[in-house]
Amino acid sequence: MRIARYALAGSEPQFGLVELTSDGGEHPETIAAITGDPLAGPVNYTGERHSLDDVRLLAPVIPRSKVVCLGRNYVAHAEEMGSEIPENPLVFFKPNTSVIGPDEPIVRPRATQDLHHEGELAVVIGRICKQVPVERVSEVIFGYTIANDVTARDLQAADGQWARAKGSDTFCPLGPWIVTHLSLEDASDLQITTTVADQRTPDDVEVRQDDSTRLMVRGISELVSHISSFTTLLPGDVILTGTPAGVGEIAPGQRVTVSIQEIGELSNPVVDEE
Structure with missing residues (x-):
């Protein structure tokens, strides 16, 4: 469904x-x-x-509790950022006020001049759970959707932590719907493509990211199990599983589109904060 x-x-x-x-x-x-x-x-x-x-x-889910995100979960992305793969999963949170839906504008705050896209597979949790064993993760997943982990790269560097850089309003587009019929095995090998186009010339599309979820350093089961080891997951919580290589700047007047095989397409325009 x-x-x-x-x-x-x-x-x-x-x-x-x-x-x-x-x-x-x-x-x-x-x-x-x-x-x-x-x-x-x-x-x-x-x-x-x-x-x-x-x-x-609209956003297919407004998390009642939290959006949990993973950093540096693809080797090539860590390399392009000049970072190493962390010894343990690198976890951070986005507030639910950062969530927007398809076609809603990503707003570039006045405080940043270096806004980036990060296309990602998102896991939607379907039941209250804590300390989920890896072999039982499929029992707590409701479905999958598409996410864009929008990041103010200059604020990320300046602040030394990621709350403002990744948690600002509109920095978590989700959609277009939740797919519930994919198995855990299916979701572990899906193509992710991110494109950027000028809204004045929408047919002139630049492909930025084009990779598969099979290249995750830590797979879906390991991520859900790890996150649930220290925080209770609630129905409607969303887990962003990390972004592949190819992240890049987006600017007002552009439209960024994240497509994931078997799920669909999530597209958002970019505007300046008024």
């Missing part, structure tokens, strides 16, 4: 199940409304169905 969060003009956000043309079903490119929050309990179809062109997709 593809579970999305969406809004119609004049209505409150709600969840729905997305059907694409590639599924070969009866209702291609539509979203079927469901009741409630799929992360909180059982849901039912309402009978409403809308064209994807008629709805605004």
Whole structure:
């Protein structure tokens, strides 16, 4: 299933199940409304169905608790940053106020002039868990989505820690939906591609990142197990699994798009803070 969060003009956000043309079903490119929050309990179809062109997709989950991120989890990215792979997983947090959805603008703060994209696979947790053994990690995963770990590189260097550089408002685009049908094995070998284009010439696309999740230093199971060893994970928590090589600057007037095989595409424009 593809579970999305969406809004119609004049209505409150709600969840729905997305059907694409590639599924070969009866209702291609539509979203079927469901009741409630799929992360909180059982849901039912309402009978409403809308064209994807008629709805605004939102971040598929607003974490109730936290976004947990991994640094330097791809060798080539660590090398391009002039860093070594850490002995233990390098964990940091983004506040839930940094989360935005598809097509929402990434806002470059006045304090930075060196804003970077970092396309990543994101894991959505589906149940309360602590100290999860590696062999049981699949039991606590609700699904997968796409993330962009937006980073103010100059603030990262200046501050000596990453709270402001990675936790500012709009610095965690998520979407376009949560995919629940991928196995842990499938998610461990997906192609991640990040492109950047000038919004005035959208067909002139520059490929920045193009690599596979199989190149993670520490895989999904190890990451979830490690994080749950020191902090309780709650339904709706999101884990960003690290970015491959090819990170680079994004600027106002550009659009950055992160695509992940079997999941979809997350695209956001970049604007200056007013």
